[in-house]
Amino acid sequence: MLSEVQGQAHAVDALNSALGKHQVHHAWLFHGPDGVGKELAAIGFTQALVCLEKPWVGCGKCAACTRVAKRNHPDVTWVMPEAEQVERGLSGRSDFTNTPSRDIRIEQVRQLQERLSFRALEAPHKVVLFVTAHAMNAPAQNALLKTLEEPPRDTVLVLISSAPDKLLPTIRSRCSKASFGPLPLDFIAGKVKAAAKKGMDDVLARQIAAMAAGSLARALALDPKALEQRKETIEAFEKLRADDAGGWIALAEVMGEDRGSAEAAIDVLQIWFRDVALAQVGAPGLVNSDLAELATQAVTRVSPARLQRRAGLLEEAKNAITQRNGSTRLQLERMFVEMFTA
Ligand SMILES: [Zn+2]
Structure with missing residues (x-):
C-alpha cells in the first residue's frame, strides 16, 4: 500500500x-x-x-x-x-x-x-x-x-x-x-538498528546510514562487522603526525591487511572527515557523536582546505583499491604520505 x-x-x-x-x-x-x-x-x-x-x-x-x-x-x-x-x-x-x-x-x-x-x-x-x-x-x-x-x-x-x-x-x-529522493539519515539509522539481530548502538547505526547515502537497501546490505574497528581507526588516524613517517607506515599496514578492511577503514575515515568539517563550522549532527571531543581537537590541527584535500586523497585511494590497482598497503602508504607532506 x-x-x-x-x-x-x-x-x-x-x-x-x-x-x-x-x-x-x-x-x-x-x-x-x-x-x-x-x-x-x-x-x-x-x-x-x-x-x-x-x-x-x-x-x-x-x-x-x-x-x-x-x-x-x-x-x-x-x-x-x-x-x-x-x-x-x-x-x-x-x-x-x-x-x-x-x-x-x-x-x-x-x-x-x-x-x-x-x-x-x-x-x-x-x-x-x-x-x-x-x-x-x-x-x-x-x-x-x-x-x-x-x-x-x-x-x-x-x-x-x-x-x-x-x-x-x-x-x-x-x-x-x-x-524519489535520498532517505533521511535518521530514518535509515532507525531501520538499520531495527534490522540488527543482536542490537546495535546508535553511533554504528548512524555510521552505516551515513555510508549508504540515502539508500535504505544499501544500508541494509552493509555488514556492521566490517565497521567494528570504527573508533580505533579514527583514533589511530588522529594520532598520526607529520613528523612521524613510521606512524603512517604502521597504520597503512594495519588498515591494508586486506582489501575489505582497507575499504571499510576508508569508509570510516570519509565519514569522520565529514564530521570534522561539521565541527569546523560548529554544526551539529556528527555521525561519530561519541568522538565529538576528538573532532573538536582535530579542528585545531587541520585547515578546511587541507581537510578537503585529504578527503580527495581518500577518494582516490578508495578508487584505486576498489579497482585493484596494485598493493592495498602501498596505496594507503602513498595516501598518508600525501596527506601529511604535501
Ligand atoms: Zn485490495
Missing part, C-alpha cells in the same frame, strides 16, 4: 493526488536513487489500480492486492532484464539458452504489446511495471514509444529508474513523474 512508503512524501502525494481524482495518466516515471522505495511505491500504486475492495486506494489485504505484492496478478506485467530475473531468483540461469541479458530487449516489449492488446482479466486496469527501465536498449525504447503514443485502454505503465537520463527524451516527456 502507498501508505507503507516512508520518507517519500513528495512522490506519494503526487500519486495519491492522481488516484484521488480517479484520473491516472497512462505512463509514469518513478525516478530517484536505488533503494529508496520506488518499487515499494510502484506496488502500492498498482494495488490502488487493481483493488476491488478499495478502488483507487488499495486495501493491501484482498486477493488482488495480495497477488500484486506476490507478483502474480494476471493483469500486472513485470518487465525486467533476464539477468535481473536471475538475480531475484525469479528465473534460473538454465531458463535461458544464452547468457541472461542485462538489457530489456525489443522482444520483451513486443510480447508486452501483444499482451496489452487483450482486455484486463479481473481488474479495472492493466498495469505494467518496468524494473530498471533504463536497461531498455535503443530498439526496445523505440518500440515502447508507440505504446506511449497510442496507449491501450485502461492501461498504466510505470517506468522505475535510477538513471532516467538513459531513457529517450521522447519517452520521458510522455510520462508523469514521481520523484
Whole structure:
C-alpha cells in the first residue's frame, strides 16, 4: 500500500493526488536513487489500480492486492532484464539458452504489446511495471514509444529508474513523474538498528546510514562487522603526525591487511572527515557523536582546505583499491604520505 512508503512524501502525494481524482495518466516515471522505495511505491500504486475492495486506494489485504505484492496478478506485467530475473531468483540461469541479458530487449516489449492488446482479466486496469527501465536498449525504447503514443485502454505503465537520463527524451516527456529522493539519515539509522539481530548502538547505526547515502537497501546490505574497528581507526588516524613517517607506515599496514578492511577503514575515515568539517563550522549532527571531543581537537590541527584535500586523497585511494590497482598497503602508504607532506 502507498501508505507503507516512508520518507517519500513528495512522490506519494503526487500519486495519491492522481488516484484521488480517479484520473491516472497512462505512463509514469518513478525516478530517484536505488533503494529508496520506488518499487515499494510502484506496488502500492498498482494495488490502488487493481483493488476491488478499495478502488483507487488499495486495501493491501484482498486477493488482488495480495497477488500484486506476490507478483502474480494476471493483469500486472513485470518487465525486467533476464539477468535481473536471475538475480531475484525469479528465473534460473538454465531458463535461458544464452547468457541472461542485462538489457530489456525489443522482444520483451513486443510480447508486452501483444499482451496489452487483450482486455484486463479481473481488474479495472492493466498495469505494467518496468524494473530498471533504463536497461531498455535503443530498439526496445523505440518500440515502447508507440505504446506511449497510442496507449491501450485502461492501461498504466510505470517506468522505475535510477538513471532516467538513459531513457529517450521522447519517452520521458510522455510520462508523469514521481520523484524519489535520498532517505533521511535518521530514518535509515532507525531501520538499520531495527534490522540488527543482536542490537546495535546508535553511533554504528548512524555510521552505516551515513555510508549508504540515502539508500535504505544499501544500508541494509552493509555488514556492521566490517565497521567494528570504527573508533580505533579514527583514533589511530588522529594520532598520526607529520613528523612521524613510521606512524603512517604502521597504520597503512594495519588498515591494508586486506582489501575489505582497507575499504571499510576508508569508509570510516570519509565519514569522520565529514564530521570534522561539521565541527569546523560548529554544526551539529556528527555521525561519530561519541568522538565529538576528538573532532573538536582535530579542528585545531587541520585547515578546511587541507581537510578537503585529504578527503580527495581518500577518494582516490578508495578508487584505486576498489579497482585493484596494485598493493592495498602501498596505496594507503602513498595516501598518508600525501596527506601529511604535501
Ligand atoms: Zn485490495
